[in-house]
Amino acid sequence: MRRVATPTNPSARMLRYELSRAQRDFLADETRFTAFVGGIGSGKTFAGALRALSRIFPRERPTIGMIVAPTYRMLLDATWRTCLAVWEPLLVEQHRAELRLVLVGGHEVLFRSADDPDRLRGPNLHWAWIDEAALCAAQTWPILIGRLRADGEAGPAWLTTTPKGFNWVYDLIQDGMVSAHRATTMDNPFLPAAFVAELRRQYPADFARQELGGEFLQLGAGLIRRDWFAVVDHAPAGLRWVRFWDLAVSTKTSADYTASVRLAQAQGTYYLADLIHGRWEWPEVRQLILDTIRAEPDTRLVAVEATAFQLAAVQELRRALGAHRVALAGVHPDRDKLARALPWIAAAEAGNFRLVAPTAATSRAWGPALTELEAFPDSPHDDIVDAISGAWAALARVTQQTRAIMPGGPTRDSPWKEPRR
Helix, strand or coil: CEEEECCCCCCCCCCEEECCHHHHHHHHCCCCEEEEEECCCCCHHHHHHHHHHHHHCCCCCCCEEEEEECCHHHHHHHHHHHHHHHHHHHEEEEECCCCEEEEHHHEEEEEEECCCHHHHCCCCCCEEEEECHHHCCCCHHHHHHCCCCHHHCCCCEEEEECCCCCCHHHHHHHCCCCEEEEECHHHCCCCCHHHHHHHHHHCCHHHHHHHCCCCCCCCCCCCCCHHHEEEECCCCCCCCEEEEEECCCCCCCCCCCEEEEEEEEECCEEEEEEEEEECCCHHHHHHHHHHHHHHCCCEEEEEEECCCHHHHHHHHHHHHHCCCCCEEEEEECCCCHHHHHHHHHHHHHCCCEEEECCCHHHHHHHHHHHHHHHHCCCCCCCHHHHHHHHHHHHHHHHHCCCCCCCCCCCCCCCCEECCCC
């Protein structure tokens, strides 16, 4: 998976690489349509780039090929960079504005996004490759292989991807239309052991089977189970609590709820408490937040979602608090809901979460909340999931002793982003 020798006068036949067994098998496969399906970090994109070389340089005449990724950003951040690194000794011209490379011998490579698969129509190609194919729309594949007709030949195409449910990639493999080679993240001998160990620790079991094991799974309802959460009547004294507010300020029946929870940690156990959940207009939510802050003096940090309207709401809350010295932070979520939830879901699966319910009424209140958790990520409402994710990130901020925003105090920072864990 890494280059170990580069000759002075490079030729594709002279480049030497260390490869995993799965990568070697993938490169040796002469089937016209082939897939490398693997966990993250298993060397899929690297193998895809090498397969391109093996299909380009046996030909004496210049070829034209196309590489497709799900989005323009993914194309530039991952696929383009990997190809530049792998092909560097063979690179003649680089046209980033056109997303085009020229290799020795006049071989051209076009890079395109699958945001709109119909825009892939037009060129006649000798070969094609879709990176992270499972994230592309199903029509990407038939449109792309319809381009494989340069010089009157039916050229090859291949896919590299981590699975994403039982989608079109799975169907192609199951129907025998594409030969498949599989690899887990752990099969890559060049990854640091600590990297793999940390992912295993932070990923729930089923998600790890997909993302690390490269298995096709349907990650729908059932990702979270209510029996992971034990109910206790109190938490240990002296904990450093944080509270997160996931705001929604509409009374439409289809709108999300405002949700808020408190979270603290003691000796590896996480305590969820004081759930607030309902539909309110902003004046009511504003007063509820202020009243809750004043009623919870043991809360170290109050974090509020701060996007669009919510950013103005955070500023209004700071003004309303005045001299009341509580750490209040506006949070910019910078990842999708599932990515933000995975670390605490893994902790819950390991049995490290407790629901604090000092009374029968508070215990009953957790019932609908657990129903929502069990429906994630397929539920139409995931406000409580978002509230727990925000509280988890806020607790990490307190634990890492990062500066918080102190209304009325000497520091006032811009909204912070959730830490990547």
